[in-house]
Amino acid sequence: MAITVYELLGADDRRFSPYCWRTRMALAHKGLDAAYVPCRFTEKDRFAFADYDRMPLMTDGESTVGDSWAIACYLEEAYPDRPSLFGGAIGKAEARFFNEWIATLSGPVMRMIVKDIFDRLDAADQPYFRATREKRFGATLEEMGARSHEARPAFEAAAAPLRAVLAHQPFFCGEAPAYADYIVFGTFQIARSMSPLKLVEPGDALYDWRRRLLDLHGALGRSTNAYRE
Numbered sequence: 001m002a003i004t005v006y007e008l009l010g011a012d013d014r015r016f017s018p019y020c021w022r023t024r025m026a027l028a029h030k031g032l033d034a035a036y037v038p039c040r041f042t043e044k045d046r047f048a049f050a051d052y053d054r055m056p057l058m059t060d061g062e063s064t065v066g067d068s069w070a071i072a073c074y075l076e077e078a079y080p081d082r083p084s085l086f087g088g089a090i091g092k093a094e095a096r097f098f099n100e101w102i103a104t105l106s107g108p109v110m111r112m113i114v115k116d117i118f119d120r121l122d123a124a125d126q127p128y129f130r131a132t133r134e135k136r137f138g139a140t141l142e143e144m145g146a147r148s149h150e151a152r153p154a155f156e157a158a159a160a161p162l163r164a165v166l167a168h169q170p171f172f173c174g175e176a177p178a179y180a181d182y183i184v185f186g187t188f189q190i191a192r193s194m195s196p197l198k199l200v201e202p203g204d205a206l207y208d209w210r211r212r213l214l215d216l217h218g219a220l221g222r223s224t225n226a227y228r229e
């Protein structure tokens with residue numbers, strides 16, 4: 001069966017959606033090939049058949065699945081003989097926690113880089129992004145950019161338990177990476193591909209973890225245009 005994923009596209013072929021990165025890594029973890037259809041915010045008509053207006057959206061034969069968590073659950077059920085994304089029911093329940101908790105980390109990251117994202121979108125997408133994000137944040141993108149440093153303490157507070165875990169094990173899922181790692185990785189990928197801001201520096205356990213994630217699956221994470229290692 002052929003798998004197709006509709007994923008978000010920025011300028012210069014940047015694949016920057018944190019949710020789409022979760023799906024990319026999940027498919028690679030399962031060893032499944034997929035055809036990727038890059039879509040800008042203003043090109044959602046490409047998947048109008050789906051009655052779903054977000055990315056990632058995946059089709060697999062007759063199945064159409066939207067939402068990165070739903071896709072991960074689908075892949076785990078549809079391809080049980082491939083490497084597991086969750087490692088069983090307990091791991092799935094814990095990954096679900098990560099799926100909700102990640103907003104604690106990604107919220108501050110978005111506040112730090114939202115203007116940078118705007119700057120690296122295709123011009124056709126910028127008016128839509130400005131209108132929707134200024135409404136969401138209740139501030140102009142320029143105001144958000146000028147105050148980006150104010151979100152740093154919230155990012156560091158969210159990063160603290162992640163660093164504490166990495167003092168004991170190389171991945172959030174233990175000795176080997178799995179879906180909870182990919183959830184966190186997506187947030188680092190949007191920053192890495194769309195902003196010059198350094199979220200983590202060498203010497204930080206999170207930097208080393210991110211490097212391990214970037215090396216995975218044939219260095220899939222490095223396949224997008226980005227600012228740095």
Ligand SMILES: N[C@@H](CCC(=O)N[C@@H](CS)C(=O)NCC(=O)O)C(=O)O
Pocket residue numbers: 008017018019020041053054055056066067068069132
């Ligand atoms: N809960 C969804 C969220 C997906 C989502 O919000 N994707 C963004 C891209 S990062 C999107 O498609 N946004 C479309 C828009 O803002 O119009 C998931 O986990 O996949």
